[in-house]
Amino acid sequence: MELTTKTLSILLSSVLLAGCTMPGSHISLGGKNVVQSDSESDSGQAENDISSRVNVYSLTPNTVTQFKKEQVTSRNNPELDETIAKYQYFIGPGDILNITIWDHPELTIPAGSYRSSSESGNWVHSDGTIFYPYIGTVKVAGKTVTQIRDEIARRLAKYIESPQVDVNVAAFRAQKAYVTGEINTPGQQPITNVPLTILDAINRSGGLAPNADWRNITLTRNGQEETISLYALMQRGDLTQNRLLKNGDIIHVPRNDGQKVFVMGEVNEPKLLKIDRSGMSLTEALSSVGGINELEADATGVFVIRGIKQNVQNTQTEQAMATHDNADNQPPPPIANIYQLNIKDATALVIGTEFDMQPYDIVYVTAAPITRWNRVVRQLLPTITGFNNLSEGLNYYMDLK
Incomplete structure (x- = not known):
């Protein structure tokens, strides 16, 4: 009897310990140097609670339009x-000009059969000038072809009566x-x-x-x-x-x-998605991972977690003014918005088609309460079974004695 009591005590203690054990990897903070900011050490647990820095919104037919981006419409410019x-091209260094003086072929270099107009034209030098017979250096950079034509005609008028000048760009390189x-x-x-x-x-x-x-x-x-x-x-x-x-x-x-969306939790195929050129809605994100796990998911708990970007300059200012904030008991700024969609009735997925995903959104589907309980039980079963076998063995040994 005494041995059975001890066995039951050990069994109960082990079950309690097993219930406190969580699955997955773990890192212990014991023996490590845990660094805290002054605001954390002064304000205590309240400010470290992430729940107080999250806004939660329910997605319903009446509210979903509030979160929808304004649609881009066709507009003139x-x-x-x-x-x-009013656009005009201004000549620059590297451009090549074609200059023609009508009725004066000696001043016009023909392109010919083996030379293109860009090869036979007037190259604009790095100082923005060209050289032309009779008139010498002409400043052309920063001018239009009309202005260049007028200047060349004016300067040639000293040597040619009423010169007919035509200027165009043979190659645009500036x-x-x-x-x-x-x-x-x-x-x-x-x-x-x-x-x-x-x-x-x-x-x-x-x-x-x-x-x-x-x-x-x-x-x-x-x-x-x-x-x-x-x-x-x-x-x-x-x-x-x-x-x-x-x-x-x-x-x-x-x-x-950067157009990433993370889908996790009780879905059939958790994975990372990319928003394509046409965008992505919440319903599209769920369908891309095969939908929710109908056996284990809590259909009332489809959440979209969207971080709130903090301006770096503002964040530094807030840290510098932390003492004033603490004096005024102002709460810290929110770090995320959470949008909840209840798809217990599958027709609510229509609401999800009106909710547009944004880069780095996290879609998380929670587990049903019975699923969480079953997971705890599955962890306890090996321990319970082992102690049952041990108890039966001890009882058999006591009977033999």
């Missing part, structure tokens, strides 16, 4: 149209824009007397590569970076996203590696 209408990144044919695009826009440059470069993030391309001009959405421009017809390119502009199309 009268400012760009006006700029293109100005160029650059298209880089996820483009089929990245490289430079010459800027000519025909206005070059972002859309023109992308098309001339062979279009977008399969992995292009067309919602976040950048235009860098004079060290200033601007984000442009080709999705809005090309898919939705928002012409306000288009720009007239200038010399030295850089268009960069990034990869869509």
Whole structure:
């Protein structure tokens, strides 16, 4: 009897210990130097509780529209149209000019059968000048062909009566824009007397590569970076996203590696997804992983966890003013928003089609209470079975005695 009591005591203690044991890997903080900030040590457990820094919103037919991004609509760009209408090309070093003086072939070098117009033309030197017979050096950089024509005609009038002058650009080499990144044919695009826009440059470069993030391309001009959405421009017809390119502009199309969505929890195939060019809704994300696990998931607990980006400068300011914040008992800023969708009724998946995913969203499906209990039981079963076998063996031994 005494042995049986001891056995039961050991069994009970082991069961309690097993119940406290959690599955998976573990790291112990014992013996390690745990660093705490001053605010954490002063404020205690309250500020370290992540639950107080999370906002939770329920996705219903009435609320989902509040979280939907404003749809891009087709818009004209009268400012760009006006700029293109007034566009003029200004000559620069490296350009080649064709200058023709009518009725004076001795002043016009013909291209001939073996020389192109660019080979026989007048090269603009690095100092922005060309040399022309009779009149000598002519400053052409920064001028239009009309201005150059008028100046050459005026200076030739001393030697030729009423000269008829024609000037055009045989080769555009002074100005160029650059298209880089996820483009089929990245490289430079010459800027000519025909206005070059972002859309023109992308098309001339062979279009977008399969992995292009067309919602976040950048235009860098004079060290200033601007984000442009080709999705809005090309898919939705928002012409306000288009720009007239200038010399030295850089268009960069990034990869869509940053367009990540993490789907975890009680789904059939947890994995990382990429938002494609047309976007992704919550329902699409769930369907891409085979849906929820109908046997183990809690259909009322489909969550989207979306981090709130903190401005670095503001964060540093908050840390510097931590003492004032503590004095005023102001709560710390939230770090995430959580959106909950209840799909107990499968028709609620229609609501999910109206909720757009954003990069680095986390879709998490919780386990049903019975599933969590079954997991605890599955952990305890080997221990209980082992002690049952041990108890039976001890009882058999006592009976033999």
